[in-house]
Amino acid sequence: MDKMPRWADIFLVPLINLMLAFFVAGLVVLAIGQNPFDMIYFMIKGALGSTSGIGFTLYYATNYMFAGLAVAIAFHARLFNIGGEGQAGIGGIGVTIVLLAFDWPHWTIALPAAIIGGAVFGAAWAAIPAYLQAKRGSHIVVTTIMFNFIAAALLGYLLNGILKSPLSQNAESLGFPPGAHLPTAHEVLAPLGIAFSKSAPLNISFLLALLCAWGLWVLLWRTRLGYDIRTFGRNEKAAIYAGISPVRVTVIAMLISGALAGMLAINVVMGEQERLIAGFVEGAGFVGIAVALMGRSHPFGIVLAALLFGMLTQGGFELLWEMPAISKEMVLVIQALIILFTGALDNMVREPLEQLFTRIRKAQS
Amino acid sequence: MSGENTAGRPETVAPAIELVGISKAFGPVQANKDISISVARGTVHGIIGENGAGKSTLMSILYGFYKADAGEIFIAGQKTDIPDSQAAIAAGIGMVFQHFKLIDNFSVLENVVLGAEDGPMLKGSLAKARKTLTSLAQEYELDVDPDALIQDLSVGHQQRVEILKALYRQADILILDEPTGVLTPAEADHLFRILRNLKAEGKTIILITHKLREIMDITDTVSVMRRGEMMSTVNTADTSPEDLAERMVGRKVLLSVQKKPATVGDTILEIDNLRVVDDAGVERVKGISLTVRAGEILGIAGVSGNGQSELLSVLGGYMNATGSITINGQSIDLTGKHSNGQSRRARGIAHVPEDRQSEGLVMDFMAWENTALGYQRDPAYQKNRLLMDNAAIRADTEAKMARFDVRPPHPHLHAKNFSGGNQQKIVLAREIERNPDLLLVGQPTRGVDIGAIEFIHQQIVELRDQGKAILLVSVELEEIMSLADRIAVMFDGHIMGERDPAKTNERDLGLLMAGVNDQQGAD
Numbered sequence: 001m002d003k004m005p006r007w008a009d010i011f012l013v014p015l016i017n018l019m020l021a022f023f024v025a026g027l028v029v030l031a032i033g034q035n036p037f038d039m040i041y042f043m044i045k046g047a048l049g050s051t052s053g054i055g056f057t058l059y060y061a062t063n064y065m066f067a068g069l070a071v072a073i074a075f076h077a078r079l080f081n082i083g084g085e086g087q088a089g090i091g092g093i094g095v096t097i098v099l100l101a102f103d104w105p106h107w108t109i110a111l112p113a114a115i116i117g118g119a120v121f122g123a124a125w126a127a128i129p130a131y132l133q134a135k136r137g138s139h140i141v142v143t144t145i146m147f148n149f150i151a152a153a154l155l156g157y158l159l160n161g162i163l164k165s166p167l168s169q170n171a172e173s174l175g176f177p178p179g180a181h182l183p184t185a186h187e188v189l190a191p192l193g194i195a196f197s198k199s200a201p202l203n204i205s206f207l208l209a210l211l212c213a214w215g216l217w218v219l220l221w222r223t224r225l226g227y228d229i230r231t232f233g234r235n236e237k238a239a240i241y242a243g244i245s246p247v248r249v250t251v252i253a254m255l256i257s258g259a260l261a262g263m264l265a266i267n268v269v270m271g272e273q274e275r276l277i278a279g280f281v282e283g284a285g286f287v288g289i290a291v292a293l294m295g296r297s298h299p300f301g302i303v304l305a306a307l308l309f310g311m312l313t314q315g316g317f318e319l320l321w322e323m324p325a326i327s328k329e330m331v332l333v334i335q336a337l338i339i340l341f342t343g344a345l346d347n348m349v350r351e352p353l354e355q356l357f358t359r360i361r362k363a364q365s
Numbered sequence: 366m367s368g369e370n371t372a373g374r375p376e377t378v379a380p381a382i383e384l385v386g387i388s389k390a391f392g393p394v395q396a397n398k399d400i401s402i403s404v405a406r407g408t409v410h411g412i413i414g415e416n417g418a419g420k421s422t423l424m425s426i427l428y429g430f431y432k433a434d435a436g437e438i439f440i441a442g443q444k445t446d447i448p449d450s451q452a453a454i455a456a457g458i459g460m461v462f463q464h465f466k467l468i469d470n471f472s473v474l475e476n477v478v479l480g481a482e483d484g485p486m487l488k489g490s491l492a493k494a495r496k497t498l499t500s501l502a503q504e505y506e507l508d509v510d511p512d513a514l515i516q517d518l519s520v521g522h523q524q525r526v527e528i529l530k531a532l533y534r535q536a537d538i539l540i541l542d543e544p545t546g547v548l549t550p551a552e553a554d555h556l557f558r559i560l561r562n563l564k565a566e567g568k569t570i571i572l573i574t575h576k577l578r579e580i581m582d583i584t585d586t587v588s589v590m591r592r593g594e595m596m597s598t599v600n601t602a603d604t605s606p607e608d609l610a611e612r613m614v615g616r617k618v619l620l621s622v623q624k625k626p627a628t629v630g631d632t633i634l635e636i637d638n639l640r641v642v643d644d645a646g647v648e649r650v651k652g653i654s655l656t657v658r659a660g661e662i663l664g665i666a667g668v669s670g671n672g673q674s675e676l677l678s679v680l681g682g683y684m685n686a687t688g689s690i691t692i693n694g695q696s697i698d699l700t701g702k703h704s705n706g707q708s709r710r711a712r713g714i715a716h717v718p719e720d721r722q723s724e725g726l727v728m729d730f731m732a733w734e735n736t737a738l739g740y741q742r743d744p745a746y747q748k749n750r751l752l753m754d755n756a757a758i759r760a761d762t763e764a765k766m767a768r769f770d771v772r773p774p775h776p777h778l779h780a781k782n783f784s785g786g787n788q789q790k791i792v793l794a795r796e797i798e799r800n801p802d803l804l805l806v807g808q809p810t811r812g813v814d815i816g817a818i819e820f821i822h823q824q825i826v827e828l829r830d831q832g833k834a835i836l837l838v839s840v841e842l843e844e845i846m847s848l849a850d851r852i853a854v855m856f857d858g859h860i861m862g863e864r865d866p867a868k869t870n871e872r873d874l875g876l877l878m879a880g881v882n883d884q885q886g887a888d
Contacts, residue, residue: 222752227734227741235727240683241718242739243706358392 004357010301014294014342016349018308021341025334034325039334046318047311053318055185055200060284061310062202062267065209067288068295068302069216070260074140075297076220077253078233083129083144084261085285086151087122091262092269093158094121096173096276104179107204111182114270115208115263122262123255125151130254134247140254152279159278173276182271203271209306212260213299219256220299229253261285287313290339305342312338379442381406381538381569382427387436389422396422398593400436404538404586409560409570411580411601414590415613415814416785420573423590424540428460429453440538459531463543465523469516473509473526474498477533494533501532505562506555520668521552528559539563540571545579549668550842550875557583575815577606578843589613614816624826627850630659632694633834634680634803639688641675641858649675650686651858657803662825662835664849664866666842667878672858673838674719677807680836681716682709693802706739715796717789719807719838725792726780733762733776736795765794770820786817793821797828804828807838822848842871856880 026036047057067084074081081087098117104110129143158164159171167174185202189195196202220226232239232249240246268280291309295301316331380403389397396419404410414420425431427438429447438445440456447453453460467476474494482490495511502508509518509525518526524544531539541560545553560570560583572584580587581601588598589612596612610618634657641650650672657663665673678684685700692712698704709716716739718724726735737746737758745761748754762776769790771783780788789809796804806825810818825848829835839845845852845866852864854877861877 218752222755224741224747224753227737227753231727231730231738231741234729235723237724238727238738241681241706241716241724242741243682243708243710245705355392 004354008353008357013346013350013353014304016353017342017346018338020349021338024341025337028330028333028337029326032325032330034323038323039319039326042319042322043312043315043334046322047315050197051195052197052200053314055197055202056317057307057310057314058185058206059201059203059267059272059310060313061306062206062209063264063284064287064291064306064309065213065303066260066264066267067285068291068306069209069212069288069299070257070264070285071288071292072295072297072299072302073216073220073229073260074253074257075292076226076233077229077249078236079130079133079250079253079257080141081126081129081144081254081257081261082141082286082289083126083147083151083258084264084288085281085283086144086148087125087258087261088264088281088285089151089155090125091118091122091258092265092276092280093155093163094118094262095265095269096163096176099176099180099270100174103177106179107182110180111204111208111266111270114180114266118262118265118269119259120262122260122265123258126254126258126261127251130251130258133254134250148285155276156278159276163276165275171278175275176270180270181274182266184271201272203267205267205271208263208266210303212263213303216260217299225252261288290342293344294339294342308338378406379439380404381408381441382571383439383442384423384427385437385439387423387426387433387438389419389426389431389433395593397426397433400590400593400595402588402595402598404569404571406441406569407564407567408585409564409572409583411572411574411584411587412590413573413575413577413580413587413609413613415575415816416812417592417814418590418613419593420590421542422593424460424542424571424573427453427540428458454534454536457535457537459528459534459536459539461524461527461531461539461541461544463546465527467515467523467526470514472512472514473518473529474511476515476526477511477530481534497533498529501529504566505532505559507532507559519552520547520670521549521555524548524556525559536568538569538571540573542573543575544572545574545576546840547669549878550871551879553579576843577609580609581606591615610815614814616816618815618819622822622826622847624848625830627661627829628832629661629850630832632656632658633692634836635689635691637689639676639679639686639690641672641679641684641686643675643684649858650679652688653855653858653860655853655860657834657836659802659834660829660832661850662829662837662848664845664852665836665838665855666845666852666874667840667855669840671855673855674807676855677716677719677805677836677838680709680714680805681718682706682714707742710739710799713802714805715799715801715803716805717792717796717807717809719811721785721788721792726788728781729779731777731779732766732771732783732791733759735780735791736762736765736776738795740795740799765798766791768798769794769824784814785812786814786821789813789821790817793824797824801833803834803836805836805838808840809837810839810841810844842874846871846874854878 022040029036029039047053070084071081094117095114098113099110125147129140129147132138132143133140156171159173163173165172165174182203182205185200186196186198220230228244228249231242232244232246236246264284269276273280287309291302291305295305312335316335319326319331320328383403385401387397387400400423412420422431426433429449429452432448438447445456447456474491477498478490478494498511507525507529509522515523544556548556564570574580584601586598587601589596589609591613636653636655638652638654639650640648640652642648667673675684679686682705685704690697690699692714697712722728727738740746746754746758759776766774771787771790809821809825813821825835837849849866852866854861854874856878857880861882864874
């Protein structure tokens with residue numbers, strides 16, 4: 001029998017974690033002489049208080065969904081892909097090459113092509129560490145982290161070289177053709193009579209991310225490949241006994257992981273910036289690790305965790321604006337506390353709660 | 366340690382150990398329920414019970430690993446608290462675990478001293494230990510080279526080191542948990558000689574085992590545990606194996622396997638000059654040849670680690686080998702692309718692996734997911750080209766659980782939540798119901814309770830009677846002798862000889878298992 005009801009596992013534990021995190025963060029804010037309730041108020045208001053706030057929150061959440069799903073599929077094969085950052089960056093190059101290659105007539109044609117571009121480039125970047133892990137036993141954590149640096153360097157090199165826009169002083173590419181413009185939330189919702197902020201970068205990629213989450217769920221729990229991946233990740237010896245090839249599973253799981261990370265570029269490069277700018281991933285690839293941990297590697301959980309992290313990011317920016325005494329580093333501390341409590345200290349809440357539920361059950365029977 | 370009244374019944378002396386009303390619960394599971402026993406000084410006391418009966422929990426409480434919810438412990442009449450293993454050692458309790466707690470690349474001496482050093486510098490402690498070891502070796506037949514590294518010692522010798530560790534710490538009470546599981550019969554005999562010597566010196570010994578023969582052999586008194594309760598404590602002389610088995614299970618149990626003589630058909634499996642080299646470059650199987658025919662069980666006996674596991678791995682498709690193997694006259698790929706679990710299953714080989722928890726099951730999977738393990742590509746389990754038909758797998762699991770009497774019969778329960786016997790039934794159901802031409806079975810009843818052993822043996826015999834070939838690997842001699850139609854003994858990667866179970870005995874097989882060569886024959 002499971003130790004706790006499912007609802008407690010999925011909702012109650014994260015909720016208590018979150019409250020503990022805010023409590024400790026509140027103490028930190030108190031220590032620098034600020035009002036912790038203001039902090040919570042401005043964060044929530046900034047993230048959800050306006051359509052602009054919501055638009056930014058969901059835009060960040062989109063990035064975190066892609067990055068979190070990428071980490072999760074690798075987790076299911078017991079691979080720790082910390083290379084989402086680099087794979088997303090390289091994915092951006094793929095998206096850019098595809099979108100600059102033609103004068104795209106309409107986004108419905110440009111989007112599938114850009115998805116292929118981003119996914120293939122991201123997957124290719126993950127393929128090298130995957131191969132090294134599967135065939136040579138090089139640890140994937142080490143190789144993917146190295147590849148993050150190589151990707152950043154490569155991106156910088158290309159954006160100061162052949163991809164650099166002659167029209168700009170900055171390390172960025174030419175703007176994409178107008179036909180490659182993805183509909184924003186404002187453009188989609190306006191015909192329906194809903195006024196959504198024009199400035200928010202939320203675009204159609206949000207739906208793509210949700211689709212990917214659903215697709216990953218189907219892949220993991222409804223297909224043979226997903227069965228193979230999960231078996232391998234939970235018990236390698238049993239997988240070998242069952243005739244599942246560790247090399248095949250390792251490589252495929254990492255290819256999917258890299259492809260998902262690469263698709264993060266759709267949201268940022270194609271959806272928001274409409275050109276390739278150096279350093280566009282801005283750490284979202286790393287946040288994906290925390291998102292996957294908090295979402296317990298389940299696509300549904302990842303969507304929820306990505307929303308929370310989107311709120312944290314947007315709320316954090318707003319906090320900087322509203323409470324000048326709280327520095328950028330302080331915002332990072334608050335975010336880190338939340339990650340610490342929800343991810344790393346999960347068992348601190350889970351175990352007492354499990355005991356509580358067993359005791360309640362015992363009392364009832 | 367005054368030797369006067371140790372041989373007979375020490376009437377007036379307080380018992381060496383007395384447990385009163387010990388209870389321990391893990392969540393909703395009551396592992397020990399109000400247990401009271403008393404073990405007299407200078408006796409060997411056996412504790413038997415099925416898996417999960419609570420023997421190990423009880424001993425863990427005695428050794429300070431767990432704290433009892435209720436109850437008291439008296440050592441030599443003194444009420445004693447045992448909060449940790451240090452306290453247990455101080456109270457004179459020594460424990461020899463089933464899985465040894467030794468450091469492989471340390472010498473015997475260093476292992477003995479570890480944790481019992483006299484001060485920061487080792488030299489004095491080591492010299493003292495060397496002296497003690499020499500005298501212990503003479504006293505109890507416990508000879509081990511003090512300077513040998515653990516990794517170079519046989520399992521039997523490693524166990525002696527464990528006993529020495531306990532004695533070096535002045536243990537008066539020695540607890541042994543399934544001590545003969547990894548020993549050859551000769552090594553087990555030697556162990557029992559040691560235990561008798563210890564008893565003669567006034568030491569008290571508690572022996573946890575599931576082997577009824579050992580209980581009958583060496584113990585003075587025996588306690589039977591069932592479902593966390595102490596059912597009864599009897600004088601060994603007043604009981605019989607059948608009686609003990611019945612007390613353990615709670616019903617009459619057939620200790621011997623009921624089977625008709627084998628009706629042997631064509632050769633199914635033919636192995637010729639098979640050699641296996643493992644990843645470390647060590648040759649594990651050194652040119653063996655075997656045949657198994659339809660309708661017979663070939664039993665492979667031997668102490669574990671003599672190449673049997675590698676043989677099963679090669680047949681199961683996940684270890685490379687040289688030589689040749691044919692199934693139904695057709696050779697199978699031993700090194701190439703087609704050497705994997707999937708292609709072996711396609712050739713009619715089903716495999717119940719030796720270690721169900723680390724190989725045969727995914728413990729974090731639900732029962733129904735485990736039913737698809739190895740058969741995840743079976744067309745019956747697919748909805749269409751893309752998707753698996755989870756509902757069909759669940760239905761199939763439910764049917765299999767009913768036929769194999771898996772309890773509780775819930776396909777949604779995770780594998781780790783079933784008892785050992787029921788886990789094994791899930792694996793057996795999955796493999797036997799495939800109706801294979803050849804069934805590989807490794808340690809079918811390891812860690813399985815007596816009631817389930819009976820059932821599992823019946824299933825294997827039934828498959829044989831349907832004209833299937835069965836290759837059985839087991840370290841339990843009794844199991845091999847009662848199930849197999851022919852017995853081959855493996856030692857150090859070789860087949861030492863083949864025997865007809867009707868015309869051999871444990872001594873004969875034990876010699877082969879210890880590597881004493883053939884040709885002397887059974888006497």
